[in-house]
Every structure is written in structure tokens, then in C-alpha cells.
Amino acid sequence: MxxxxxxxxYVPLLLQGVWLTxxxxxxxxxxxxxxxxxxxxMAWTRHPxxxxxxxxxxxxxxxxxxxxxxxxxxxxxxxxxxxxxAMQAGIIGLGIAYSAYQAENFRAGIEAIDKGxxxxxxxxxxxxxxxxxxxxxxxxxxxxLPPFGNTIIMILKDSSLxxxxxxxxxxxxxxLIAASTFDNMTVFTLVALIYxxxxxxxxxxxxxxxxxxxxx
Amino acid sequence: MIQVQDIHKSFGTLxxxxxxxxxxxxxxxxxxxxxxxxxxxxxxxxxxxxxxxxRGAILIEGxxxxxxxxxxxxxxxxxxxxxxxxxxxxxxxxxxxxxEGPVFVKKTAPTQARDQAAALLDKVGLGDKLDTYxxxxxxxxxxxxxxxxxxxxxxKAILFDEPTSALDPELVGEVLTxxxxxxxxxxxxxxxxxxxxxxxxxxxxxxxxxxxVIVEQGPPQDVLRNPRHPRTQDFLHRVIHPME
Numbered sequence: 001m002x003x004x005x006x007x008x009x010y011v012p013l014l015l016q017g018v019w020l021t022x023x024x025x026x027x028x029x030x031x032x033x034x035x036x037x038x039x040x041x042m043a044w045t046r047h048p049x050x051x052x053x054x055x056x057x058x059x060x061x062x063x064x065x066x067x068x069x070x071x072x073x074x075x076x077x078x079x080x081x082x083x084x085x086a087m088q089a090g091i092i093g094l095g096i097a098y099s100a101y102q103a104e105n106f107r108a109g110i111e112a113i114d115k116g117x118x119x120x121x122x123x124x125x126x127x128x129x130x131x132x133x134x135x136x137x138x139x140x141x142x143x144x145l146p147p148f149g150n151t152i153i154m155i156l157k158d159s160s161l162x163x164x165x166x167x168x169x170x171x172x173x174x175x176l177i178a179a180s181t182f183d184n185m186t187v188f189t190l191v192a193l194i195y196x197x198x199x200x201x202x203x204x205x206x207x208x209x210x211x212x213x214x215x216x
Numbered sequence: 217m218i219q220v221q222d223i224h225k226s227f228g229t230l231x232x233x234x235x236x237x238x239x240x241x242x243x244x245x246x247x248x249x250x251x252x253x254x255x256x257x258x259x260x261x262x263x264x265x266x267x268x269x270x271r272g273a274i275l276i277e278g279x280x281x282x283x284x285x286x287x288x289x290x291x292x293x294x295x296x297x298x299x300x301x302x303x304x305x306x307x308x309x310x311x312x313x314x315x316e317g318p319v320f321v322k323k324t325a326p327t328q329a330r331d332q333a334a335a336l337l338d339k340v341g342l343g344d345k346l347d348t349y350x351x352x353x354x355x356x357x358x359x360x361x362x363x364x365x366x367x368x369x370x371x372k373a374i375l376f377d378e379p380t381s382a383l384d385p386e387l388v389g390e391v392l393t394x395x396x397x398x399x400x401x402x403x404x405x406x407x408x409x410x411x412x413x414x415x416x417x418x419x420x421x422x423x424x425x426x427x428x429v430i431v432e433q434g435p436p437q438d439v440l441r442n443p444r445h446p447r448t449q450d451f452l453h454r455v456i457h458p459m460e
């Protein structure tokens with residue numbers, strides 16, 4: 001059997017993994033965006049307690065390998081009575097880990113807005129909430145979007161880490177097939193090509209955004 | 217209308233305002249002059265609640281300006297501010313900049329706010345720039361949009377913080393002309409400026425500030441033409457004859 005015949009055998013199994021990879025990626029992106037935005041806004045308030053919580057959290061999360069965080073959530077949490085499925089643990093783990101990176105990105109976007117504009121907004125009676133919604137966010141989004149695209153690509157690739165806590169996503173499916181067929185060459189070539197096929201459109205989109213917003 | 221009562225302000229150990237008191241009556245134009253670092257802008261920023269102050273009180277029609285209190289947003293709708301660097305919202309057109317406060321703070325109906333904003337921009341000579349973004353406007357035009365934005369709040373007073381200091385010399389006149397027109401309509405104004413000509417022509421009263429205290433104050437013909445205090449004399453001499 002040649003490469004293509006064997007590939008045709010493996011692809012349906014791998015596609016099952018792709019489906020889980022996409023779910024893990026999508027939900028982790030959503031969770032990390034939500035949490036990351038929360039940390040960034042907390043830091044922006046200058047409220048000492050909120051700033052300390054936000055900064056402490058981001059510092060701790062960034063200092064621990066993602067794979068260890070995943071192990072912690074999946075293997076340690078049950079010991080204190082929190083039982084999560086592998087899928088749940090994977091999404092929550094990646095979401096929390098990446099929220100720290102997203103927060104840095106959002107914070108940079110928020111702080112890039114000229115302080116004078118914020119004062120001007122305050123001087124016409126805007127509340128902080130309104131300043132955020134009408135002045136900061138519309139401009140910060142343009143700054144934040146290209147690095148946000150890069151973050152999605154990184155989460156897509158790092159979703160392979162949840163294979164270590166038994167989620168049968170693309171990488172895990174590949175390992176299982178390779179273990180039973182010993183056809184490492186075909187299997188991992190396919191796995192790599194599939195990741196590439198998923199990430200390349202995002203890469204091009206990100207480049208497009210970077211170009212568009214650097215001109216504006 | 218605006219009462220500044222014995223204000224003290226320091227940044228760390230640096231005392232920038234050391235007991236300043238003055239009043240601005242309704243319809244009055246008060247110009248604050250003085251060397252840089254004298255605390256002129258800081259006082260203006262305190263009146264708008266953009267800076268805190270350690271001692272004394274600032275009252276707007278009897279209501280205390282307290283940047284930490286919720287009431288500050290309401291007070292700011294009554295006192296507008298025009299900044300040295302214009303501070304327009306770059307992602308919104310001239311018209312949208314002017315509409316922003318009425319629509320989102322005062323909850324004016326957008327169609328009504330649009331008409332008012334267009335009329336104000338026409339008044340400051342920018343009736344043909346309604347849909348232009350700030351980036352495509354000259355400094356003088358941007359500052360006129362900023363004045364229209366301040367007027368759109370229908371404030372009781374407007375604070376001007378060195379409104380022409382960031383402008384090329386040939387653009388200063390168009391902004392001062394608009395300010396003079398606003399003054400002529402009876403707007404209460406506090407203007408921090410280096411434009412002595414404007415102060416002479418428009419101000420009802422001039423305050424000379426140095427080292428965080430008011431050194432001299434009075435009508436422009438007194439303070440600017442016949443200053444009594446040697447520090448005022450020295451400052452005016454240096455402004456009028458910079459090369460000597």
C-alpha cells in the first residue's frame with residue numbers, strides 16, 4: 001500500500017480528532033478572551049485590590065508550564081472534590097493559561113490609547129464605563145486584533161497538549177493510530193499537514209489585519 | 217459661579233499650588249497668565265476634577281468638586297474643557313466628536329444632537345468639515361472642533377488650557393477669534409494662556425500666577441499695562457521682549 005491508500009484509512013479517524021481539536025480551541029479561545037479581558041479591565045481600574053488580584057494571577061499563571069496546569073486541574077482537583085471530564089479540564093486549563101497572555105495583549109491595547117482623549121471624555125461627563133465603551137475599546141480593538149490572531153494560532157497548536165490528559169483530539173488520535181500500525185511516517189505527516197491546514201488561513205488573516213491596521 | 221478657595225496641591229513633595237483663591241462670576245472671562253510650572257494648568261484641571269487637591273475647596277454654583285465622588289460626572293457636564301492638544305476622538309468624525317457628549321452623556325435624541333452639532337461646527341467655521349476625521353484637519357481646525365464639542369454640552373462655563381500653545385503661529389488667530397465670539401455671547405470662561413493680546417482684548421480680569429500663588433490680579437489694563445508687582449513686570453517684559 002502506498003502513502004495515499006494508507007492515508008485514506010487514517011483520515012476518517014484523524015478527522016474525529018480534528019473535531020475535538022476545533023471544539024477545544026474554540027472554547028479555550030472564548031474562555032481565555034473573556035478572562036483576559038477581565039484581568040485587563042481590573043488592571044485598568046487602578047483599584048488597588050483589583051490590580052493586585054489581576055497582576056498576581058497573571059504572574060503566577062505565566063510562571064507555570066501549561067502542561068503542568070493541565071495535570072493540576074485534571075489530576076489534583078479531584079482530590080479536593082472537583083471532578084472534571086478530560087475535555088472540561090482541557091478547555092478550562094488552556095483557557096486559564098492563555099487568559100494571562102490575552103490580558104497582556106488587551107492591557108497593551110488599552111494603554112496605547114492617548115491619555116488626553118480619556119481626559120477629554122471625562123471632561124464631557126463620561127463615566128469610566130462609557131469611556132471604555134465609546135473611546136477605548138473601539139480604538140483598542142484595532143491594536144489588539146493582529147496579536148489576537150496570533151494567540152488563536154498558538155491555542156490551536158497548544159490544544160495538542162490536552163492529548164496528555166486523554167482527550168482524543170488530533171494529536172492523541174495520531175498517537176493511537178501510530179501505536180497500532182507503527183506507521184509513524186504517514187500518521188504524523190498527516191497530523192502535521194492537518195494542523196497546518198487549520199492554522200495557515202489564520203496566519204494569512206492575521207497578516208492581512210496587521211497590514212491593514214499599520215496603514216491606518 | 218466658580219469659587220476656588222485656598223487650594224493647595226502637591227505632587228509628592230513638590231508643592232505646585234500653595235493657597236490659591238479666586239472667584240469667577242457668571243459671564244466673566246478670566247485669563248490666567250504666568251511662567252510655565254507656575255500651576256496655571258493644574259488649577260484648571262482641579263476645577264474639572266481631573267486632578268485631586270489636598271486642601272481647600274472648589275465650588276461650582278455651590279457644589280463641591282470632588283474627583284473621588286460620583287457627583288463629578290454631573291459637574292463635568294456643567295463645566296467643559298478645551299485642551300492644549302485638542303484631544304479629539306480620532307476614530308470619530310468632527311460631527312461625531314461634537315455629538316458624543318450630548319448623545320451618550322446627556323441622552324439627547326441623535327437627530328436633534330446631529331442638528332445642534334452641525335450648527336455649532338458651522339458657527340466655528342467648519343460647516344464643510346462635518347464628516348472629516350480629526351487626522352485630516354489642521355491643528356486650528358481640530359481646536360475649533362474641540363471648542364464646538366465643549367459648547368455642545370451647553371455648559372455653564374468653559375475652561376481653556378493653553379488652547380493655542382500647540383498651534384503653528386498662523387493658526388492661532390482662527391482659534392482666538394472663535395474664543396472671542398464665544399466670550400461675546402456671554403459664556404463664562406477661564407483661560408490659561410500666553411496670548412497677551414487676547415487677554416487684553418477679551419478678559420474681564422487677569423490673574424498672574426507664579427510659584428503656585430496669585431501674585432497680582434485685576435482688570436487687564438491694570439495687570440498687563442501697569443503691573444504693580446515686580447515679578448509681573450519681569451514676566452511681561454520677558455514675554456513681550458523675549459530677546460532682551
